[in-house]
Amino acid sequence: GDSVTQMEGPVTLSEEAFLTINCTYTATGYPSLFWYVQYPGEGLQLLLKATKADDKGSNKGFEATYRKETTSFHLEKGSVQVSDSAVYFCALSEGLYSGGSNYKLTFGKGTLLTVNP
Amino acid sequence: GAVVSQHPSRVICKSGTSVKIECRSLDFQATTMFWYRQFPKKSLMLMATSNEGSKATYEQGVEKDKFLINHASLTLSTLTVTSAHPEDSSFYICSAEAGTNYNEQFFGPGTRLTVL
Numbered sequence: 001g002d003s004v005t006q007m008e009g010p011v012t013l014s015e016e017a018f019l020t021i022n023c024t025y026t027a028t029g030y031p032s033l034f035w036y037v038q039y040p041g042e043g044l045q046l047l048l049k050a051t052k053a054d055d056k057g058s059n060k061g062f063e064a065t066y067r068k069e070t071t072s073f074h075l076e077k078g079s080v081q082v083s084d085s086a087v088y089f090c091a092l093s094e095g096l097y098s099g100g101s102n103y104k105l106t107f108g109k110g111t112l113l114t115v116n117p
Numbered sequence: 118g119a120v121v122s123q124h125p126s127r128v129i130c131k132s133g134t135s136v137k138i139e140c141r142s143l144d145f146q147a148t149t150m151f152w153y154r155q156f157p158k159k160s161l162m163l164m165a166t167s168n169e170g171s172k173a174t175y176e177q178g179v180e181k182d183k184f185l186i187n188h189a190s191l192t193l194s195t196l197t198v199t200s201a202h203p204e205d206s207s208f209y210i211c212s213a214e215a216g217t218n219y220n221e222q223f224f225g226p227g228t229r230l231t232v233l
Contacts, residue, residue, distance in 0.1 A: 004160075036224075043121070043210065043226040044161075089160070104151070105212075105222060107160040 002027045006090045006108035013080055013115050021075040021111050023064075023090035031092040033057075033066050033073040034105070038087040047075075047088070080115045087112050120144055121213050123225035130201055131233055138196045138228045140211030146191035147213035151222060152184075155208040167194045201232040 006023040013019060025031065035047040035057070048057030053068035062077045073090060090108040120143040130136050140150055148169050153161040165186050166174045173186035183205075185197040194213075198205055208229050212222040 041226075043123075044212075044224040046221060046223075049221070104163055104166065105161075106163075109158070109160040 002031070002092060002094060002106045004090050004092055004106055004108035006088075006111055008109065008111065010112040010114060013113070015082055015115055015117055016079045017115075019075070019077040019080045019084075019113070021088055021090075021113070023073045023075065023108060025071050025073065025090075025092050027071075027092055027094055029094050031094045033064070034091040034093070035062070035064055035073070035075050036089040036091060036107075038089065038110070040086070044089065080113070082115045082117055085113055085115045119215055119223040121211065121223045121225040123209075123211055123228050125228060126226065127229040127231070129231045129233065132202055133200055135197055135199045136201055136230060138198075138209055138211075138230075140194045140196070140213070140225050142192045142213040142215075142223070145213070145215050147194075147215065148191065149214040150188060150194040151212045151214070152186060152194075152196050153210045153212070155210055155227070161210060164196075198230065201230070203232045206230055206232045 003026045032051045034049045036044040037047045038044045048059040050057040050066035053066055056065045064073050064075045087110045089110045091105045093105050122141045124139045150167045152164045154164050155161045163176050164179045167186045167188040169188045169191050175181045183199055188194040208227050210227045212224045214222050
């Protein structure tokens with residue numbers, strides 16, 4: 001079955017440091033890939049997504065590139081801020097573009113990021 | 118846009134009672150809603166897929182008689198935890214699929230259930 005493996009945290013960085021959170025996946029078809037962010041006390045929010053190989057998703061300074069050859073979707077940000085402190089989830093969906101009948105999401109375990117001033 | 122609400126945000130109940138959690142899409146219609154359970158330091162686990170006007174589809178290992186799901190309208194799905202036990206204590210999260218954006222789900226803020 002489908003699965004997502006992301007680096008375990010917690011990750012603690014100083015403000016303006018470079019961030020990488022690794023994510024790899026296994027899937028039977030051609031999934032869409034997502035990064036979700038969960039700020040303290042809030043629900044999950046879509047941070048960025050990519051629907052096919054070599055696509056780059058980007059939002060709020062975060063980027064991730066869909067690498068089919070390495071089955072990876074690593075999240076990066078060049079300069080983190082205190083406000084980026086949150087839990088980050090990598091996820092995949094074998095939905096419409098893979099001929100699936102629904103858009104079930106399979107999540108990684110989440111990575112807690114803490115950014116200190 | 119694309120806001121999903123959940124009610125209540127937290128609930129404490131006695132063992133053996135039933136608890137209903139509501140999930141509403143506030144500014145869009147959702148043919149499909151999903152219910153997840155999130156354990157501490159664990160990922161979100163999909164419990165069931167709820168389709169408006171039809172029976173929910175449960176994931177393997179989820180007891181359909183214990184976790185009753187009703188999706189009566191395009192903006193409301195409910196999860197009822199029947200005869201709750203302490204092991205049912207968890208964070209329950211719903212999401213709703215916006216029909217105009219394939220593969221995009223919008224998540225509610227979650228409901229913290231504590232069973233004493």
